[in-house]
Amino acid sequence: MKIVLYDVTIIGGGAIGCTIARELSRYQINVALLEKEIEVGFGTSKANSGIIHGGHHGSPDSLKGKLEWEGNQLWDPLADELGFGFRRIGELTVALAEDQLPTLNALKEQGEKKGVPGLELWDRDRLQQEEPSLSENAIAALFAPTTGVVNPYEACFNLIENAVLNGLNLFVSSPVQSITEGPDNTWILQTPKKEYRTRFVINAAGVFADRIAELAGVRTFSIHARKGEEYLLDKRLCGLVKRVIFPCPTPVSKGILVIPTFDGTLMVGPTAEMVEDKYNLATSSAGGQQVFDFVRNVVPGISARDCIAEFAGLRAVADGEDFIIGTTSKKGFINVAGIQSPGLTAAPAIATLVADIIRDEGLSMSLKDDFEPAVPKPIHFASLPTEKQIELARQNPSYGQIVCRCELITEGEILDAIDRGAKTLDGIKFRTRAGMGRCQGGFCTSRCMELLSRKMDVPIPEITKRGGESWVVKPRTELTAT
Ligand SMILES: Cc1cc2nc3c(=O)[nH]c(=O)nc-3n(C[C@H](O)[C@H](O)[C@H](O)COP(=O)(O)OP(=O)(O)OC[C@H]3O[C@@H](n4cnc5c(N)ncnc54)[C@H](O)[C@@H]3O)c2cc1C
Incomplete structure (x- = not known):
């Protein structure tokens, strides 16, 4: 079997890894992203305040203060191109x-x-x-x-969808367990399923970035x-x-x-x-x-x-409370660590900074002629005018079936979310809002599970809330045994 040598491999698919992946997908380089969870955005990036900070909070003497304002200004074009929820509300x-x-x-x-x-x-x-x-x-x-609010998980999903469209190699459920130096200035990353070879490693592993640096023998900080x-x-x-x-x-x-x-x-x-x-x-x-x-x-x-x-x-x-972004004592290993608040705000500026660092480190990076900046905007049935809703439901009856009654989310939107990468109940919830309303999934969870089971062709007991062992129901055999 031919072993692929990636130019760059990103460890971690949070807001930081996803924006870096999308930025690098503009270039004629071979990029991979390894994420330990079943979907991207399932770490800190789905559990924050969702604010794009105004730019004035952080001191310009710190890296995070500088990147806060730079990042803030990059969110409008990103949201326009990728269609995720973002609004400057002040x-x-x-x-x-x-x-x-x-x-x-x-x-x-x-x-x-x-x-x-x-x-x-x-x-x-x-x-x-x-x-x-x-x-x-x-x-x-x-x-x-200048302050805005964003749907942070939706931003991660759409960034990664666009990066994949532009050639990113995405590997989820792929925790990096060991990192060794290979021949000719390369790195070997080991996951339970597979080994990956790469010239550059970007450590964007959030709270685990110190462990990843430790595995590579370049840890100089704790998280x-x-x-x-x-x-x-x-x-x-x-x-x-x-x-x-x-x-x-x-x-x-x-x-x-x-x-x-x-x-x-x-x-x-x-x-x-x-x-x-x-x-x-x-x-x-x-x-x-x-x-x-x-x-x-x-x-x-x-x-x-x-x-x-x-x-x-x-x-x-x-340690020191600032972002740690840059090269290390070992060629090709780059840390993007300590990305606490306002990391979400700064993410697009961090991504361009990382691209510059890789270029300065000697990777030849020519822009692609055929870079596609957009992904289709998801249908949001409840916010359409009535005539449009009727027309849509006529064309495709699944848009006429309400699954989540609190948020008025249709079966069609849930099927779209699964087609675009949702593999779990949280994946559906964060893409569509099904299960986010007053009843918190009391009515729609079983229907969402049926749709996931049907589309992914797996039995219902294998459907999880957020991957791993977060199963929702037990198989019938276990129920009768207990
Ligand atoms: C309560 C709270 C509120 C916040 N509010 C805001 C806000 O309003 N505005 C703002 O700008 N910032 C805010 N932040 C900060 C912001 O959420 C973070 O800066 C940002 O989400 C960090 O993204 P990340 O990609 O570095 O981390 P993460 O999203 O945690 O991503 C890291 C990824 O690495 C993966 N990973 C870890 N180890 C491995 C491994 N061995 N192999 C493969 N993958 C691995 C993880 O599974 C994870 O998906 C807030 C943070 C918190 C906690």
Whole structure:
């Protein structure tokens, strides 16, 4: 069997690995991406606040502060080409006491030095006029029109779909277990199924980037996990605030936010807690209490009773708190590590930086003549005008069958999601919103499982929520045995 030598192999298919893969797919080079989970975007990139930060939060003296603003400006063309949910809704950093006013001024000054446009200080009257649901304790705020919200998982799916369309070799369920140096400045990456040979390795393994660097013998840093719990609220609160609401930041945290998500629902969080276990994604009553106690002070109309779902994500925090992006002591091994918040915001800028690094390291990179920048926009039945819905359902009756009643998602949309790569219930949910509503999948889970089973030709007990051992039902034989 002929062994393929890839020019570049990316380890990790989160927002960072996916944007790098898409950027590299513009060039006439042979690129692979190895992801340990069953689908891309299933690490921290599906469990965050989904904010494209305005650009003014991070100090320009840090790499993350610099790439925050650069990345922010690259999201419009990406969303236009790839059709994922992204909207610039603006942000308010709110002062609840006089002694917080200097922080607002300092943030404004920092943003203006970085070139962030449109920053404005608003007084209490303006705040009450623009956001009447804010507490009267809010005495002033810094408004940033550049802040946006994105569907982060949808961005990962569409980035990777486009990269594959342009020639990326994607290998999911492929955890890298060992890394050795091969002949002629090559690397050998071993997964349980297969061995991969490559000239360049990009370590984009999120909270596990230190382990990957260790395997390659180039570890000079540790990655610590800082957990953030987030709470999704009922649709009843849609529109309560129009912009992302930040508290005044402290030196260690941006604090707990009120986030109007791209889909219109509100989310509150995240907490910030260091954890030892990099698989610890549990939410806690203490975390919930902290979030809702804080949020009540800022937007009194929000209560813990409005929570319909909760989740946690792990920020990959490197020693020194900054991003670690660059070459290592061994030729061809490049770290993209410590990509904590605002990693999502910075992702497109990180991708171009990595392409530049690889070029500087000697890889010849000519642009493809036939690069295809777009993927088809998914059909979102519920947002179509009635005449269009009728026409679509006539042409294809599967669009006339509602599967998720809370979010009005049709069978046709779920089948489209499976055709475009969904292999799990979460894969369907994050592509279509089926199962994201008030009943959290109570009505549609069994139907989604049937559709997955039929399309993938696997028995229902093999269908998982998110891969691995996250099965939903037991086989009949096991049920009768227990
Ligand atoms: C609660 C929370 C809120 C946040 N909010 C924001 C925000 O609003 N805006 C913002 O800009 N940023 C935010 N962030 C940060 C942002 O989510 C991250 O910076 C970003 O998702 C990091 O992407 P990544 O690709 O590096 O990591 P991940 O998404 O974790 O991807 C790493 C991938 O590597 C894979 N992997 C690991 N080991 C291996 C292996 N051995 N072999 C193969 N694959 C492997 C993993 O399975 C994973 O898919 C937030 C983070 C958290 C936790």
